[in-house]
């Protein structure tokens with residue numbers, strides 16, 4: 001048996017252990033207890049389970065490494081549990097059934113949990129390999145996949161004394177992730193002054209078929225935003241001197257998704273129908289020139305609709321369109337270290353009309369906390385100008401790229417030694433637990449790595465077993481070099 005084969009057997013064993021403990025986010029007690037026992041079984045005596053079920057273990061240095069820097073190896077124990085339609089699967093009680101096909105590991109009709117079982121398994125296996133290392137801390141967090149409860153509630157003292165952090169929750173073997181974005185949920189709401197209108201024609205407008213996508217991963221691709229596009233079309237109507245009132249506007253699925261659809265009902269005078277269609281047609285042509293090759297499937301549909309009982313006041317209609325047009329949706333600034341990496345962006349994600357109010361979500365992200373705060377402090381000004389109420393959640397901190405990292409070149413060298421090729425360094429515009437760690441300890445030198453996983457968060461999730469084995473070898477080599 002080669003080293004690689006032996007490692008893959010060990011990986012399979014750890015995955016089997018994890019698979020027996022259902023671990024959707026917010027239901028981690030069982031897997032947390034299992035991990036405490038597993039660490040004890042591997043001879044680790046200093047193991048702590050905190051009140052949100054994070055598991056924290058301290059592992060003493062091997063002989064000769066007592067003075068080496070303190071290094072954290074960290075992953076999250078929860079997983080996204082999904083099954084194929086019709087497959088009987090209860091995420092709270094069902095085991096994950098593993099299926100190995102050569103080098104590929106996947107589950108039977110469900111997600112696998114390689115995200116982040118691979119990270120957890122790697123840390124456990126490193127303890128079994130007899131590799132040389134300095135003082136180590138191992139942390140398995142909870143609820144990374146929904147609200148990062150584990151990382152947020154983790155006692156800061158487990159982070160503040162660290163020199164190096166290796167987060168094992170990335171998705172590509174050849175990539176060293178060097179940074180992630182912070183973000184903040186915000187909401188703009190305006191109480192509607194409902195009124196009547198003498199106009200007798202209603203049109204249902206739909207911005208439809210936009211590409212959409214994750215606002216962290218794809219905001220730099222220059223896509224259209226179906227909600228903002230609707231507002232821009234409505235602005236063109238106003239600028240053409242056409243009087244109209246909104247009676248509803250709804251669109252988008254989530255604050256962190258670029259909306260693909262938006263529906264609005266407007267009421268106009270029947271005399272203006274021809275002109276409305278003409279202006280909206282011109283708007284569509286302009287849109288397709290601007291988004292040529294990007295949003296070729298997007299369209300603005302116009303259909304007659306039942307005339308609603310009541311409509312927004314003229315000023316509600318005007319102020320909503322103003323605000324949706326004024327708030328930039330897309331990239332504000334690009335990062336200057338990494339190509340295609342946004343530094344500051346924002347997304348209008350959803351909009352709803354209720355009985356009382358119209359409200360929408362706006363989600364700014366940044367790779368640097370001050371930049372995020374700079375934008376956030378301007379948002380209430382837009383709200384004030386347009387008569388909207390503004391609410392803001394807690395900002396998730398960024399993990400800002402450290403161009404002076406000592407850890408990244410050491411990992412790079414170890415990677416080259418094991419694989420014979422150079423890894424790439426990248427940073428992402430999404431959020432990671434490392435943002436929390438960086439916030440608690442900005443002097444910690446952090447990288448995030450991972451094996452080759454595919455279709456994570458879906459029932460087609462899979463992982464390349466040899467890529468986990470290689471990653472473990474590279475981390476082992478890195479620990480040896482951190483002296």
Ligand SMILES: [Zn+2]
Pocket residue numbers: 076115116144169
């Ligand atoms: Zn993950």
